[in-house]
Amino acid sequence: GVDYVPADTNVVFGHQFASIAGAGPINGPIQAAIFGWLPVMLWILIGGVFFGAVQDFASMYASVKNKGRTIGYIIEAYIGKLGKKLFLLFCWLFCILVVAAFADVVAGTFNGFVTDNAGTVTKVAANGAVATTSMLFIIEAVGLGFFLKYSKFNKWINTAVAILLLVLAIALGLKFPVYVSLGTWHIIIFAYILVASVAPVWALLQPRDYLNSYLLIFMIVGAVIGVFAANPSCNLKAFTSFNVDGQYMFPILFVTIACGAVSGFHSLVSSGTASKQIKNEKNMLPVSFGAMLMESMLAIIALIAVASFADGEAAAQGLTTQPQIFAGAIANFLSVIGLPHSLVFTLINLAVSAFALTSLDSVARVGRLSFQEFFLDSDTDEENMSPFLKVVTNKYFATIITLVLAYLLTKVGYAEIWPLFGSANQLLSVLALVACAVFLKKTKRQGCMLWIPMVFMMAVTFTALGMTISKLTKALFTTGLDLGNTLQLIFAVLLLILGVLVAIQGVKKLFEKNDEKQKELDRREQENKEIKETGEVTLDQNRRNHKIELLTIIGEVEGHDAAPSQSKTTKYEHVLPKLAMIEDDEEIEGLLILLNTVGGDVEAGLAIAEMIAFLLCSEAGIPSAFRWQYLRIILLSCRVRRWSSIRSAPTACSSALPRRTAIWKRSRTVSPVLSLHIPERHRDASKS
Numbered sequence: 001g002v003d004y005v006p007a008d009t010n011v012v013f014g015h016q017f018a019s020i021a022g023a024g025p026i027n028g029p030i031q032a033a034i035f036g037w038l039p040v041m042l043w044i045l046i047g048g049v050f051f052g053a054v055q056d057f058a059s060m061y062a063s064v065k066n067k068g069r070t071i072g073y074i075i076e077a078y079i080g081k082l083g084k085k086l087f088l089l090f091c092w093l094f095c096i097l098v099v100a101a102f103a104d105v106v107a108g109t110f111n112g113f114v115t116d117n118a119g120t121v122t123k124v125a126a127n128g129a130v131a132t133t134s135m136l137f138i139i140e141a142v143g144l145g146f147f148l149k150y151s152k153f154n155k156w157i158n159t160a161v162a163i164l165l166l167v168l169a170i171a172l173g174l175k176f177p178v179y180v181s182l183g184t185w186h187i188i189i190f191a192y193i194l195v196a197s198v199a200p201v202w203a204l205l206q207p208r209d210y211l212n213s214y215l216l217i218f219m220i221v222g223a224v225i226g227v228f229a230a231n232p233s234c235n236l237k238a239f240t241s242f243n244v245d246g247q248y249m250f251p252i253l254f255v256t257i258a259c260g261a262v263s264g265f266h267s268l269v270s271s272g273t274a275s276k277q278i279k280n281e282k283n284m285l286p287v288s289f290g291a292m293l294m295e296s297m298l299a300i301i302a303l304i305a306v307a308s309f310a311d312g313e314a315a316a317q318g319l320t321t322q323p324q325i326f327a328g329a330i331a332n333f334l335s336v337i338g339l340p341h342s343l344v345f346t347l348i349n350l351a352v353s354a355f356a357l358t359s360l361d362s363v364a365r366v367g368r369l370s371f372q373e374f375f376l377d378s379d380t381d382e383e384n385m386s387p388f389l390k391v392v393t394n395k396y397f398a399t400i401i402t403l404v405l406a407y408l409l410t411k412v413g414y415a416e417i418w419p420l421f422g423s424a425n426q427l428l429s430v431l432a433l434v435a436c437a438v439f440l441k442k443t444k445r446q447g448c449m450l451w452i453p454m455v456f457m458m459a460v461t462f463t464a465l466g467m468t469i470s471k472l473t474k475a476l477f478t479t480g481l482d483l484g485n486t487l488q489l490i491f492a493v494l495l496l497i498l499g500v501l502v503a504i505q506g507v508k509k510l511f512e513k514n515d516e517k518q519k520e521l522d523r524r525e526q527e528n529k530e531i532k533e534t535g536e537v538t539l540d541q542n543r544r545n546h547k548i549e550l551l552t553i554i555g556e557v558e559g560h561d562a563a564p565s566q567s568k569t570t571k572y573e574h575v576l577p578k579l580a581m582i583e584d585d586e587e588i589e590g591l592l593i594l595l596n597t598v599g600g601d602v603e604a605g606l607a608i609a610e611m612i613a614f615l616l617c618s619e620a621g622i623p624s625a626f627r628w629q630y631l632r633i634i635l636l637s638c639r640v641r642r643w644s645s646i647r648s649a650p651t652a653c654s655s656a657l658p659r660r661t662a663i664w665k666r667s668r669t670v671s672p673v674l675s676l677h678i679p680e681r682h683r684d685a686s687k688s
Contacts, residue, residue, distance in 0.1 A: 014213030024259025047261025048296030095367030112179030128177025226333025260299025264428020
């Protein structure tokens with residue numbers, strides 16, 4: 001009910017799109033435009049469709065198939081525990097850096113005061129309006145969350161309500177700007193992130209992203225209309241050079257343009273938060289693939305925006321940052337159709353700020369989950385953990401320690417290590433692609449579409465890190481390094497080692513053909529041995545990877561005289577412990593019992609059926625299922641202590657039965673019964 005909250009497709013899409021977009025699809029193309037518009041456009045189109053969208057869908061698919069767990073768990077299950085520990089530690093540190101940077105950026109856009117060189121403090125109305133609107137979004141999101149959860153209206157009414165709240169917040173924000181200092185906004189934003197990271201996703205994260213997604217979509221639609229209305233001329237060269245002021249197109253282009261093409265952060269959102277909200281597996285494609293294509297469209301619009309300015313024109317208009325260049329260009333486009341330039345400029349800045357604040361919600365939650373999962377293994381008994389594990393896996397402790405470190409980094413300064421963000425982000429993409437490729441191979445699914453993106457991103461990331469290390473190492477032995485560059489060198493070396501270790505482990509798993517075949521042969525031989533000796537086997541090689549225990553009971557009750565002495569029988573002392581063990585094993589999702597009585601030993605079948613019913617049915621003493629002579633009992637998912645559905649078909653009584661059995665049958669209807677136990681957490685899914 002906190003992280004795992006199934007939602008409608010449009011709600012999850014809003015969360016996915018608003019979380020992955022950030023300011024990346026605006027900043028990246030504008031920065032990379034130094035290489036010309038052609039390589040930027042090609043990388044956005046090819047990377048977005050064949051790299052980014054594939055990665056996002058694969059990450060979400062792998063997570064959903066593993067009970068909504070993160071990529072770290074996928075690495076543990078299919079690559080190894082060491083890889084999982086390294087990956088989650090890296091994810092946690094990465095999230096701390098992103099939270100620190102984004103919180104500072106958002107606080108800067110909310111800062112209501114600016115100080116000039118003379119020391120004069122003036123109010124900034126645009127920032128105040130953005131701050132008011134964003135705070136109203138949060139308040140409205142809580143109300144919308146309860147509305148969506150408890151109302152039964154269709155999606156069109158929900159959409160209308162969301163749009164109405166969106167317009168109301170913008171109107172009030174423009175009318176009543178709030179002026180608060182930068183330091184105060186830092187505290188307010190971190191307090192908000194603390195609440196957003198531990199609150200149930202339906203109460204704040206889902207509705208807030210749902211609201212923001214419409215704002216972002218309206219911004220994209222408005223920008224597209226402006227492009228067609230203004231028909232701006234392109235002032236960028238198609239291609240400039242492979243080397244621009246010491247920056248090589250490979251790998252700089254592919255590291256700079258992450259959001260909009262392929263970004264490792266997307267895999268954290270797809271597997272960390274969005275996968276836990278998927279109601280039906282068919283929703284994964286439009287949510288993950290669709291959100292990535294929408295982001296690629298935004299990146300193309302950002303490229304058109306920067307191309308519309310002549311050389312030096314944006315700076316002459318006071319547009320220095322990438323979001324300002326984007327907002328100024330879109331305002332210029334829409335002024336052609338009569339919209340006020342200042343109003344459009346403010347609204348675009350509001351939308352860009354919403355990008356960053358929304359990403360903060362998700363990345364803080366992902367950081368908390370990464371910290372918790374670092375201390376949990378797949379075989380950890382969460383009900384009998386040590387006091388230390390109970391503390392470090394507590395969601396409040398994990399959130400507080402993550403945000404405290406991020407706040408300190410915001411105050412101390414993150415600029416020294418921020419240049420490594422691009423390489424670190426794309427290293428995440430490499431690790432996610434490796435993990436998903438191994439998962440698909442191990443589960444006998446097609447995964448060849450991940451191999452080319454995986455190899456290409458390895459080349460990009462390791463080349464970028466290698467060039468950074470080489471450059472800083474040369475400076476270390478010639479002119480020396482200051483504190484910032486020293487930190488960059490240390491982190492670059494650590495990132496390279498981390499990436500190489502996990503990549504090697506993953507690639508080894510991808511090419512373990514002989515070992516896999518031998519393991520499969522050993523598994524089948526062991527299953528045959530168990531079937532021969534005990535009549536028992538675990539059925540887990542099915543399409544949905546459900547673990548079903550098959551238990552065969554043959555013969556009569558021990559000591560009964562109805563069957564020959566040489567006949568094979570299953571004894572009470574064998575059945576009772578086995579049933580208790582199966583009932584106690586949380587990994588077993590279902591139980592299939594084949595009960596075969598010998599000859600006409602009806603009483604034996606009745607007694608065994610009675611015993612099983614007593615153990616597995618809440619109404620002790622009532623037979624759960626039985627049939628004469630060859631008695632078959634099918635019990636699925638006996639995790640819940642009460643039946644959810646029982647269907648019966650009465651059979652005629654045979655004249656050959658003993659009198660007392662016939663009397664017993666008349667007093668209690670004897671029939672073959674199919675009994676289905678469904679855990680409460682799976683009942684909604686079982687209806688489909």
